[in-house]
Every structure is written in C-alpha cells, then in structure tokens.
Amino acid sequence: xxxxxTISIFFVVALVVIEKENNIIxxxxxxLSSKQAPETHFSLTLAEGGSSTSLSKTGLTYMMKxxxxxxxxxxxxxxxxxxxxxxxATTRTGSSFVGEFFNQHGGNMFYLFxxxxxxxxxxxxxxxxxxxxxxxxxxxxxxxxxxxxDFSQLESFIEPLPVDHVTPSLFRRWSSISLCEESVCSPVVxxxxxxxxxxxxxxxxxxxxxxxxxxxxxxxxxIKTVRTRKLDTLRPLAEDPRLDVRFIQLVRDxxxxxxxxxxxxxxxxxxxxKWATGADVPIDEVELSKLKGNCxxxxxxxxxxxNQPSWLRGRYMLVRYEDIARxxxxxxxxxxxxxxxxxxxxxxxxxxxxxxxxxxxxxLYSTQKNSSEHVExxxxxxxxKIVQVVQKVCGPTLKLFGYKSVSSEKMLLDKSISLIxxxxxxxx
Ligand SMILES: *[C@@H]1O[C@H](CO)[C@@H](O)[C@H](O)[C@H]1NC(C)=O
Ligand SMILES: *[C@@H]1O[C@H](CO)[C@@H](O)[C@H](O)[C@H]1NC(C)=O
Ligand SMILES: *[C@@H]1O[C@H](CO)[C@@H](O)[C@H](O)[C@H]1NC(C)=O
Numbered sequence: 001x002x003x004x005x006t007i008s009i010f011f012v013v014a015l016v017v018i019e020k021e022n023n024i025i026x027x028x029x030x031x032l033s034s035k036q037a038p039e040t041h042f043s044l045t046l047a048e049g050g051s052s053t054s055l056s057k058t059g060l061t062y063m064m065k066x067x068x069x070x071x072x073x074x075x076x077x078x079x080x081x082x083x084x085x086x087x088x089a090t091t092r093t094g095s096s097f098v099g100e101f102f103n104q105h106g107g108n109m110f111y112l113f114x115x116x117x118x119x120x121x122x123x124x125x126x127x128x129x130x131x132x133x134x135x136x137x138x139x140x141x142x143x144x145x146x147x148x149x150d151f152s153q154l155e156s157f158i159e160p161l162p163v164d165h166v167t168p169s170l171f172r173r174w175s176s177i178s179l180c181e182e183s184v185c186s187p188v189v190x191x192x193x194x195x196x197x198x199x200x201x202x203x204x205x206x207x208x209x210x211x212x213x214x215x216x217x218x219x220x221x222x223i224k225t226v227r228t229r230k231l232d233t234l235r236p237l238a239e240d241p242r243l244d245v246r247f248i249q250l251v252r253d254x255x256x257x258x259x260x261x262x263x264x265x266x267x268x269x270x271x272x273x274k275w276a277t278g279a280d281v282p283i284d285e286v287e288l289s290k291l292k293g294n295c296x297x298x299x300x301x302x303x304x305x306x307n308q309p310s311w312l313r314g315r316y317m318l319v320r321y322e323d324i325a326r327x328x329x330x331x332x333x334x335x336x337x338x339x340x341x342x343x344x345x346x347x348x349x350x351x352x353x354x355x356x357x358x359x360x361x362x363x364l365y366s367t368q369k370n371s372s373e374h375v376e377x378x379x380x381x382x383x384x385k386i387v388q389v390v391q392k393v394c395g396p397t398l399k400l401f402g403y404k405s406v407s408s409e410k411m412l413l414d415k416s417i418s419l420i421x422x423x424x425x426x427x428x
Contacts, residue, residue, distance in 0.1 A: 078244045083339050084147045085222040088231070088301070089250040090294060092260040094321045096175070098250055099224035100354070101332045103177050106346030110218040113175035115146055116227040118157040136233040139225070144236065146223060147243050149215035151208040168194040168205035179206060183214045220341050231301035231316075238311050245315060246339045249302060252321035253403045253419070254295055254394045255387055259378035276383035288393065295394035302400060306425060318425040320401060322375045328355045376419060384409040 085102060089095035096113070103111040119138050123130045138157075145153045155162050158169060166186070173179045173196040180198035189204045197203065215221065228234065237245050262269045268287060275283045305316035317338045324331045328351050336343035384406075391398060391405045398405055402423035406412040 078242055081219070081340075082244060083220045083341055084237075084243045084245045085220070085248065085339055085341075086143065086228075086234070086237070086245060087222065087224040087248050087250060088228055089224070089226050090252075090257070090298060091226050092257045092264070093226075093250050093252040094324060095224055095226055095250055097354075098248075098319070098324060099175075099222075100350060101335065101347060102222040102224075103175070104347050104350035105220070105222075105341070106344050108219040109341075110149070110178045110215045110221045111176050112146060112178070112221075112223045113172050114225060114227070115154055115171070115223065116142060116225050117171040118154060118159070120227050122157045122159065132229065136228070136230065139228050140233055140236060143223060143225070143228075143234070144240060144243070147221055147237070147245070149212045149221070151212055155208060162208060165208040166205050167208070168192050168197075170196060170206050170208075172196050173206055174199045178214065178218070179211055181214060183217075184210050186210065220339075229297045229301075231304050231312075235311055238315055246317070247305065247312070247315055248317045248319060248335060248338070249298075249305060250319050250321060250324075251298055251302065251401055253378075253401070254291070254397060255382055255390045255403070256321075256375070256378040258291065258386065258390055259382040262382070272386060273383075276385045283389070288389070291390065292393045295397040299397040299400055318401075320420075320423075322420045325375045373415070376415075379412050379419070384412055387412055 087095060087099055087102070089098070099111070099113060102109055103113070105111070116139050119142055120130060120135065123135050123138060125131065142153050142157070145151070151165070155165065155167075158167055160167075160169065170179070173194075177200075178184070180200050180203060182201070184206065185198070185201055185203035186207050187204050188202050192205055194205060231247065231249070234245075234247070237243060238247075262272065268284075271281050271284050272287070274281045302318055305312060305318060308316065317335065319331065319335065329348070332347065332351050333343055336347075387406060395405070402421035404417075404419040404421055406419065411417060
C-alpha cells in the first residue's frame with residue numbers, strides 16, 4: 001500500500017516537473033501549480049516518512065520518459081461547440097443508466113465510465129478510505145487531462161503500470177462504447193487475461209495512445225464518476241479556457257440509497273437491522289458518520305450549483321433519479337438541451353428500448369410497472385426506525401431535493417402519499 005502511495009506521489013511530482021518543462025499547461029494551470037506546490041511538498045514528506053522505498057535513477061529516467069511522450073497537441077482554446085460533460089453522482093443513484101444517455105449518443109461522443117476508479121484504488125489508505133484532500137486533487141487533475149484526451153496521469157494510477165501505453169486492466173473498458181470502437185481495437189494477444197475486455201468485438205489490451213487519438217477526433221466528451229465528492233474542487237475545470245464543461249449532478253433520496261445499500265452490502269448493515277428490530281446493539285457509528293458525510297457533501301455541492309456563482313453560471317444542472325425513472329425521455333431531452341448537444345435518434349432509441357415495458361427489463365431501471373410506485377418501493381423495505389435516523393442525519397438534504405420526511409410508520413407505508421415533491425431546480 002505504501003509503495004503504491006509513494007509511486008503515485010512520485011508521479012504527481014514528476015508530472016509537475018515535466019509539465020513545467022514541456023509547457024503544455026495553460027496560463028490558468030500555471031497559476032494553480034504555484035498554489036499547489038506546498039501540498040505536493042507535504043505529500044512527499046508524507047511518503048518519505050511512511051516508506052523507505054527509493055526509486056533507482058534508471059527507474060526515474062524511465063518513468064519520466066514515459067510521460068515525456070505527448071498525446072498530441074492540445075489547442076489553446078476550446079473548439080467552438082465542443083462540450084465536456086461531467087456526470088457527478090454517488091453510488092446507487094442510477095448513474096450507470098444515466099451515463100448511457102451519453103454513451104449511446106452515437107458517433108460523435110467520447111464517453112468514459114468511472115476512470116477515477118483507478119485513482120481511488122491507488123490512493124486507498126490502510127484505513128480503507130482515502131485522504132479527501134489528496135484524492136480530490138488527483139481526481140480533478142485526472143479529469144482535466146482526460147477531457148483533453150490525455151491519459152498520461154490516469155496511466156500512472158493503473159496497476160500494473162501500462163507498458164508503452166498498453167494495458168489489459170482498464171476498469172470496465174466495455175462500459176464505454178468509445179473504447180471498444182474499431183479505431184481503438186488492437187489485435188487480440190493470446191494468453192493475456194483481460195478482466196474488462198470488449199464485448200462488442202474481439203480486441204486486444206487497450207492501447208491508450210489509440211484511445212487518445214480517437215478521443216481527439218470526437219466532437220464531445222463525457223465522463224461519469226461517483227468519486228468526486230465536492231463540486232467546488234472542480235472549479236479549475238470550469239475555468240480552464242480549453243474546456244467548456246457542463247456539470248450534471250445526479251441525486252437520489254438518501255433513504256432509498258440506504259435501502260439499496262442494505263441489500264447490496266448486507267454484512268455491513270447487520271447491526272442496523274438488529275437495532276431496527278429492537279435488539280440492544282449500538283448502531284454502527286462509522287456507517288452513520290459516512291451517511292452524514294455523504295448527505296452533507298451532496299447537499300453542499302448542490303447548494304453551490306444552484307446558487308450559480310459566476311464560474312458555474314450555465315454550467316450546472318441538478319437531476320433527481322426519481323424524475324429520470326419516471327420520465328426518462330423528457331429528462332434526457334432536458335439534459336441534452338442543457339448541454340447544448342443534439343439529442344440523437346440513437347440515444348432516443350436506446351432510452352426507448354431500455355425503459356419501455358419490454359420482456360427483458362431487469363427491474364432496477366424498468367419503468368414497466370407503475371414507475372411512481374417503483375421509485376418509492378424502498379418505503380416497504382426500510383424499517384421506520386432507520387428511516388428516522390436518515391431523516392435526522394440528512395434532514396436538510398431531503399428538504400433541498402424535495403423528498404418529504406415521514407412522521408410516522410403509518411405515513412411511511414401509506415401509498416396514497418407520495419414522498420417525492422414536484423420541484424424545478426434549474427434556473428438557467
Ligand atoms: C490529508 O493530507 C493533507 C495534505 O496533503 C493533510 O494536510 C491532511 O492532514 C490529511 N488529512 C488526513 C485526515 O490525514
Ligand atoms: C499504440 O498505438 C500507437 C498509435 O496508433 C502506435 O504508434 C503504437 O505503436 C501502439 N503501441 C503498441 C505497443 O502497439
Ligand atoms: C401509480 O401509482 C401512483 C402512486 O401510488 C398513483 O397515484 C397513480 O395513479 C398510479 N398510476 C397508474 C397509471 O396506475
């Protein structure tokens with residue numbers, strides 16, 4: 001773990017040095033890197049204190065060389081009409097489904113599914129979490145590069161390290177149509193195990209130089225992530241003159257999210273369940289503070305976005321999972337209108353065939369049943385005592401997003417009362 005950490009920190013430092021030399025970075029980022037210098041220094045000390053790993057001089061030269069190879073020239077200013085969409089969500093909010101709205105755009109969109117998975121994994125500490133400050137900075141920097149079709153910083157977080165920009169380990173490659181296109185498909189290599197191999201065609205390990213070239217050809221770029229916690233940490237992206245970013249924040253009723261988590265991570269919530277049924281066990285404080293932390297971060301990001309500070313004006317949209325589940329087509333159209341990208345027939349078709357009453361709907365995202373009922377199904381699985389806990393911890397969040405709190409178990413189970421208030425969020 002420490003070695004991983006040291007190596008990644010090393011790369012951050014190496015990149016700062018190289019980027020300076022190469023002068024790839026715009027004036028804006030130049031300004032920023034002077035601010036970041038003390039942080040980098042601190043990280044280094046941290047790494048030195050934590051581990052005695054030292055990199056040999058040849059190793060150093062090798063790694064620097066790896067990053068000296070540029071990924072094509074980046075124009076100084078954003079190309080007219082080119083859009084960069086960041087879909088920000090948390091887990092269990094239907095973000096994979098909403099990501100498909102852009103993944104399925106067809107032709108002119110370069111879409112990446114959770115590239116920050118690698119970054120989080122690399123920065124995970126022995127406690128199981130990450131240092132939020134360090135992670136936020138790494139996430140932002142990697143996102144900024146990816147929007148410019150530059151994979152070099154992401155590469156430094158991929159394990160094992162890609163060789164000549166080629167890796168069999170890119171997380172969920174198959175979730176991105178762009179990464180499985182003909183132009184990004186290298187010949188199959190025998191004997192190489194690829195956990196995330198393309199499903200649409202047989203390809204060898206991904207060559208990220210090819211991915212980058214393909215990305216540069218595309219008109220628009222979209223990335224979906226559940227890892228960025230706070231919108232304010234992304235301000236440099238909004239202010240980067242090479243980018244024209246649109247942030248779409250996807251939220252969901254925290255009570256429903258918890259109900260879903262309790263099914264998915266049963267073991268973690270064993271004590272919660274016991275507690276809810278009256279057993280004399282303490283409720284897990286760690287999970288409780290995580291819940292509060294998540295609710296607070298989501299709310300603060302949304303408050304910031306809805307307040308429309310000048311750097312975010314026209315760049316922020318809030319979307320509720322519940323509205324997408326109930327009105328997928330009109331919500332998708334709204335999202336496309338907001339981004340300024342044409343809503344293609346391909347994207348419409350995908351939404352139609354994946355939301356209509358059809359044989360192969362898999363429950364989770366189907367609107368087959370009465371969808372208003374479906375999005376409120378959690379009310380019948382989450383014990384009232386736990387609902388009360390969430391309402392207490394996440395009260396302001398529920399209120400902001402228009403999720404009605406319940407005052408009794410009777411109200412919770414009363415189907416005639418919907419807990420989703422109609423709410424319009426975007427004053428554009
Ligand atoms: C995270 O790292 C920063 C500096 O990089 C440090 O100031 C801070 O104390 C760390 N936070 C935790 C919780 O360790
Ligand atoms: C990766 O793709 C680039 C661009 O097409 C090519 O020049 C390079 O040789 C490829 N790398 C490998 C290891 O095949
Ligand atoms: C769906 O369920 C909601 C809430 O229970 C109800 O108000 C609505 O009339 C139902 N719609 C249909 C088409 O059954």
